[in-house]
Amino acid sequence: MPKKSKTPTVRNAFYAQSGGVTAVINASAAGVIDACRKHRKHIGTLYAGRHGIVGALTEDLIDTSQESTASIKALRHTPSGAFGSARYKLKSIEQDRAKYERLIEVFRAHNIGYFFYNGGNDSMDTAHKVSAISTELNYPIICVGVPKTVDNDLPITDCCPGFGSVAKYVAVSTQEAALDVASMARTSTKVFILEVMGRHAGWIAAAAGLAGGTREQAPHIILFPEITFNRAKFVARVKACVAKQGFCVIVVSEGVKGPNGKFLAEGTTVDAFGHAQLGGAAPEIARIVKDDLGYKHHWAVADYLQRAARHIASKTDVDQAYAVGQAAVEFAIQGKNAVLPVIVRQSDKPYRWTIAPAPLSAVANVEKKVPRRFVTADGFGITAACRRYLSPLIAGEDYPPFKEGLPVYVKLKNKAVKRKLKTRFKV
């Protein structure tokens, strides 16, 4: 911290969850909380934002010190955002100056000197800007990001917590559904389509490829957002696959685009009133299969199920999510500002990784897509290099405890901190 700061040595900390939640974002929260509790000489109370940054703007803070050790331990195996998350993007300092100033006002009122922001590209950008404006407003705050996104689209880090678990869910689901279709294809469904997340980057779709080892094994076709959809080529491949294997399993990323640059999910369908149909990439692919080939087909859309599926989380992912939470606090205490902990791969097999700091500025707003060398020449599968990269990320199981057939997930008390400001802020 700069010497001119008048704040005391012990300062409070603020933690917020941002964007779409994951199966392991709470494991990161547990890492942050455990580490803060270890460092009482530096960090007083850790507050969390109710619904992320919205909680900071509205001075709706949660006192995490009210939660028992057992509850924080259970956070590690509880999916979703335990304090509430938010889709709330702060624009540039020029455009959203009042909001940035409000954040500093709230932080100052609660003696908050550390800001841990658990999110994706946008959130890293926000954390970076908060760091800058806090210095400008003479209330310097240590801002550290905690990486999170199911999309795995953050640069620099080898992978991103949240991804490994959705990848495992998708690979397992593809493997299981493919067995189902294989056993029924003689007299029933020939083509099965699974739609997975990934608006711009096809990492989740790629993970489905782990379900099969060869071109003959399901999934037979993966449709990536990085590869423009070619209807004729696709239909030919489905036809050849059904002819040879008797069935065809397709995994389609929600973000697949046609030659016109538009999402396939936008579809060409209208309802009875002429409104554009809500769509979904899977039903659209199903329509193409039906129209061009006439095969009996089924489709599934995993949607939130895939990113909430803590019951089949990857142990690697849980461990990394917790570790980046812990590391964020360690970095902050070391005075590292405007950084985030990233995962550095040491080796593929055995899989070894460490954590290192990276500047927020290098991560903010940059999207890492699936490189062409990870996709087979035909554009429908993953290469050995991709498999080597993905495989360790889904390794290991980390089951939650169960009671009467259902996972036991923790619900925190989420006790509100008394407001100190008279001004209210509407979001």
Place this chain on the structure above:
Amino acid sequence: MPKKSKTPTVRNAFYAQSGGVTAVINASAAGVIDACRKHRKHIGTLYAGRHGIVGALTEDLIDTSQESTASIKALRHTPSGAFGSARYKLKSIEQDRAKYERLIEVFRAHNIGYFFYNGGNDSMDTAHKVSAISTELNYPIICVGVPKTVDNDLPITDCCPGFGSVAKYVAVSTQEAALDVASMARTSTKVFILEVMGRHAGWIAAAAGLAGGTREQAPHIILFPEITFNRAKFVARVKACVAKQGFCVIVVSEGVKGPNGKFLAEGTTVDAFGHAQLGGAAPEIARIVKDDLGYKHHWAVADYLQRAARHIASKTDVDQAYAVGQAAVEFAIQGKNAVLPVIVRQSDKPYRWTIAPAPLSAVANVEKKVPRRFVTADGFGITAACRRYLSPLIAGEDYPPFKEGLPVYVKLKNKAVKRKLKTRFKV
């Protein structure tokens, strides 16, 4: 067996999987195989039909004696139909006489005296008819059903193997997705819709109700095929729920029908060419929410994922599936013909069950729907009685082994038996 039969004491057996597969139908197969192997004094070789009854008609039999003990053990934790299943319904003996006669011809050629048919209502009907015609054709066969259906719509039996696991999958998925939506609702998705299987009976949809204990907890609305969809009432309930809870989780059965008696999934949408849209109940419900309330929403369609999800199978279900397979063989050896083993509930808590024989004729073609007393007065939830019934069926976990992050499911050798007949049969 009648004395006039000239067949030797030791006769072979035939096992076939029928209809949509489940996470535990192979556990039933393992039960049948293990029991047959124990009773070599009565049963020679157990053959399986490649793709179910189609394998019998085409004389495409699989020699299960070629499979190792380890493989059969692994069958217990492998989803889908390991020998292939079929959607192939035999009509009445009058209408399909040639097919029934062909079955007996194949059974006679391979000295098959026991027929184990693993399926739902239709298959129990077929097994019953095969028993009748075998006597008529002077080649009496002991026909025993093995109950299987994710829909849980078989009468007499307390529940049906296959259901408990899909019920667990749906309850867990609803619980997890609801946590996701709850944490995001402040600034994002307000309504989440999960479509589950159940064309005529709402048992699977009902199972989602286990995820929450009160009216305030998700799922807030369950739409059953047994309850006619009332748009105004539904919309009012969604609105009230979002106003009070901040979000609304809806589980819709694929078989929900509107006041016109038509499936909601048939929808009112057409594509660019005027063709009826492929539909799905979830997107249709989403459209209604959007049109009438304008809330941001998401929807998921679990489709085959739910019935293939062996990774989250119910231990109760696996145990029962195996037990009915074993019991079928025991009944056959005891000379019980045209029966199936059913599950008899002894007590809810602690859950105790036994197995008893029931006549095929009583089960064939009868559908057990969710009784009105299991549905709350408003038609949107499950009652305490329903909960008492369902809860033990999802109890216990029975994880498959994993390797490199994926379940290790067995692939059988499925070695073909040499054909003995010169005539070929086209199906």
